[in-house]
Amino acid sequence: MYGIDRDAIAVKAADQKLQNFRKQTRLIHASFSELHDLSDKWGNPGFDYIIADIGVSSEQLSCPERGFSFMNEGPLDMRMDPDRQHFTAENIVNKANEHDLVSILRNFGEERYARKIVSTILEERRKKTFRTTLELAELIKNVIPNKMKKKGFNPATRTFQALRIAVNNELQELTSLLEHTPSFPQTFRKACSNFIPLS
Structure with a gap:
C-alpha cells in the first residue's frame, strides 16, 4: 500500500x-x-x-498554530505543507486585490456576501495588517446580517474554506490527480x- x-x-x-x-x-x-x-x-x-x-x-483544525480554524486564536496560515509552501492566508487577505479576493470567496466558498466581506477587509487593512484567525472571523461576523446567521453555523465558515482552498491549490491538486490517472x-x-x- x-x-x-x-x-x-x-x-x-x-x-x-x-x-x-x-x-x-x-x-x-x-x-x-x-x-x-x-x-x-x-x-x-x-x-x-x-x-x-x-x-x-480534524487534526489540522484542532491545532491553533496551523491557522485553519476560526474557533481559536492562531496565525492566518492555513498551509498544509508549511515546509514547502510559502504563501499563506495572511498573504491573500492583506495583499490580494478586490477582484481576486471576491473571486476566491465566491468560487471556493460560495459566499453570497463575498463583495461585502471583501469591501470591509479592504477598508480595515488600510488601518492594520490582519494577522490572526479571530481577527478575520470577528470581521466576518460583524459584516453578515444577523438574519442570515444560522444556528450552529459560524458565519466565517465559507470564507475560511475558500482561503484554505486557495492557499493550498486544492482544486488544482485534485485536477492533477485525475488528469494523470487516465484509467479512472x-x-x-x-x-x-x-x-x-x-x-
Whole structure:
C-alpha cells in the first residue's frame, strides 16, 4: 500500500499507526500532483484503488498554530505543507486585490456576501495588517446580517474554506490527480472524497 500526504505531520502519525505493517506500506510526504512522477519513480506499480481524502482534517483544525480554524486564536496560515509552501492566508487577505479576493470567496466558498466581506477587509487593512484567525472571523461576523446567521453555523465558515482552498491549490491538486490517472472511470471524476476502483 502506498500512502502520500502533503502534511508531514500526518505522514508521521500514519507511520506510527502502521508501524506493524511497514513491510506492506510505503508512506511519502508529497502532494496529489506529484503522484504521477512518484509512480514513474516506483516503476509504475499500478493501483487497484485510490482513496483520495480531500480537504482539511480534524487534526489540522484542532491545532491553533496551523491557522485553519476560526474557533481559536492562531496565525492566518492555513498551509498544509508549511515546509514547502510559502504563501499563506495572511498573504491573500492583506495583499490580494478586490477582484481576486471576491473571486476566491465566491468560487471556493460560495459566499453570497463575498463583495461585502471583501469591501470591509479592504477598508480595515488600510488601518492594520490582519494577522490572526479571530481577527478575520470577528470581521466576518460583524459584516453578515444577523438574519442570515444560522444556528450552529459560524458565519466565517465559507470564507475560511475558500482561503484554505486557495492557499493550498486544492482544486488544482485534485485536477492533477485525475488528469494523470487516465484509467479512472469517467463517472468517478468528481471533486470530492471517493473510494475509486481503477479496474
